[in-house]
Amino acid sequence: MNYVDGYVLPLPKKRLQLYRRMALKSAKIWREHGALEYRECVGEDLQVKWGVSFPRTIKVKPGETVVFAWVVFKSRAHRDRVNAKVMKDPRLAAMMDSKAMPCDTKRMVYGGFNVLVEA
DSSP: OOEEEEEEEEEEGGGHHHHHHHHHHHHHHHHHTTOSEEEEEEOSSOOOSSSOOHHHHTTOOTTEEEEEEEEEESSHHHHHHHHHHHHHOHHHHTTOOTTTOSSOGGGOEEEEEEOOOOO
C-alpha cells in the first residue's frame, strides 16, 4: 500500500490565486522528484452537522477558507527520499520564505499516513 502526506491549512480567500500558482509549482517539483500524486483542494462544503469541522480545527478567521491536500508516495521510505530531494530543490526554497507564504503555516495540520484502504 502507498504512503500519504496530508495537510490542512487556512488560506485567506483573497490570496487563493497566489496560493494556486505556488501549489502548481510545488506539484511539479514533487512529481519531478518522484511523488506519485499531488492534490490541493479548496474548501466548499465546510459547515458540517457532525464531528469537528476543518474550519474549527484550524481556527479559520473571517475571510479565510480551508485547503485540504495530500501527496502520495510508494512507501514511507520513498516519501523520505522524495522529500529530502524536494527540500534541497532551489525552486522550492525560493517559495518557502515565511514572509512570502500566502497562508498561516502555524495553524497548518500535517501528518504522514499508511494507506488502509485503496479502492
